[in-house]
Amino acid sequence: MSFRIEPELRSGFMRAAASEHRPASQILRELMRGYVARVGAAELSRVALSAEERRLRDAAVRFAVASAGLSGFRLPPEERARLTRFGNGEMSLEDLVEGPPTTSAVKAEDESRHALEGERVRRRVVELELSPTPGRFDAAHLREVNRRIAQDSPRPTRARAFADEARGPGGVWVEEHRLEAAGEPVFAVYALPAPSLRARLDGALARVDAARLGRLGMAKFVEEIAALHGEVDYLHPFASGNGLTLRSFTRQLAGAAGYILEWERFNESPAARDALRLARDAAVNELALPHIRDEEARRKAASTRLAGRSLVELLRGVVRPV
Numbered sequence: 280m281s282f283r284i285e286p287e288l289r290s291g292f293m294r295a296a297a298s299e300h301r302p303a304s305q306i307l308r309e310l311m312r313g314y315v316a317r318v319g320a321a322e323l324s325r326v327a328l329s330a331e332e333r334r335l336r337d338a339a340v341r342f343a344v345a346s347a348g349l350s351g352f353r354l355p356p357e358e359r360a361r362l363t364r365f366g367n368g369e370m371s372l373e374d375l376v377e378g379p380p381t382t383s384a385v386k387a388e389d390e391s392r393h394a395l396e397g398e399r400v401r402r403r404v405v406e407l408e409l410s411p412t413p414g415r416f417d418a419a420h421l422r423e424v425n426r427r428i429a430q431d432s433p434r435p436t437r438a439r440a441f442a443d444e445a446r447g448p449g450g451v452w453v454e455e456h457r458l459e460a461a462g463e464p465v466f467a468v469y470a471l472p473a474p475s476l477r478a479r480l481d482g483a484l485a486r487v488d489a490a491r492l493g494r495l496g497m498a499k500f501v502e503e504i505a506a507l508h509g510e511v512d513y514l515h516p517f518a519s520g521n522g523l524t525l526r527s528f529t530r531q532l533a534g535a536a537g538y539i540l541e542w543e544r545f546n547e548s549p550a551a552r553d554a555l556r557l558a559r560d561a562a563v564n565e566l567a568l569p570h571i572r573d574e575e576a577r578r579k580a581a582s583t584r585l586a587g588r589s590l591v592e593l594l595r596g597v598v599r600p601v
Contacts, residue, residue, distance in 0.1 A: 328368040336366045339408035343401050345543030346526045349552060352397025357381035365405075372409060376402045396432050400523055403428045411531050416487040418480050424531075425517050425524040432520070451576055456556055459549035466579040467560040469515045470570040476514055483510045489535035500538060501598050504529055505591040509562035533598065541597040557583070558590040 414420030451470040533540035545555040564580040
């Protein structure tokens with residue numbers, strides 16, 4: 280076997296072999312055997328996927344990556360490679376979800392924890408897409424979606440909790456979000472006391488009927504799904520994972536009604552993410568303003584007005600019939 284090799288690489292390899300007092304040919308044979316074994320194992324583990332199975336896997340991965348991205352989680356190259364292997368059939372869904380983390384432990388603690396949380400919820404969203412939670416799209420169904428996404432988060436206790444304890448005096452708290460492209464802060468104000476929160480969430484989701492939504496024209500369907508999203512987003516029932524939960528929940532609801540809701544299209548650019556963030560916060564503040572008594576919170580809610588397209592207008596561009 281003859282091949283070209285750079286002089287620097289050859290001399291470096293020979294020095295390394297000499298330092299271990301081993302023949303270079305022996306080391307090359309070991310490298311060859313390892314390569315053959317690795318490729319052979321990969322071929323044995325490869326799952327023969329039908330065209331439809333591959334399509335479903337690709338769609339689930341695209342949505343999970345985008346949904347995590349919309350929640351501020353970046354996709355490291357190592358995790359992208361793992362998801363690609365899953366999409367190609369080189370590992371099972373169980374291997375993907377239960378496999379070891381790819382997040383490096385040498386990062387700063389907070390950064391590493393954030394990256395690990397993104398990795399885990401991303402895999403759980405893939406699992407949820409391919410094996411949806413059964414239910415009637417009521418409050419219990421929503422809570423189960425949140426539990427599945429957050430079940431192995433680094434913050435499992437907070438992530439699973441109903442957010443009653445997260446609200447400040449009078450049931451009010453303010454979240455600040457910074458727009459990526461514009462670099463400006465916007466605010467979402469949540470202002471509903473805990474007892475009212477539970478009752479209102481139960482009431483809002485008790486009215487959801489996938490069959491009825493499926494009988495609506497697409498324009499009316501989009502209006503109702505946008506209103507539901509705004510209402511649940513405003514109620515913000517979980518201590519963490521609300522955006523991830525709501526995107527998976529409404530996507531499954533849309534599918535049951537005969538539509539495809541492509542949330543992933545909002546993750547295509549910073550401007551698209553900003554448009555969704557602004558529309559979401561404006562919808563939340565519109566519902567919160569009648570309940571705000573604190574002047575500072577009222578000022579922040581009023582400062583984040585709808586400068587772009589509304590949530591209804593945005594969703595019109597990402598909903599299509601199955």
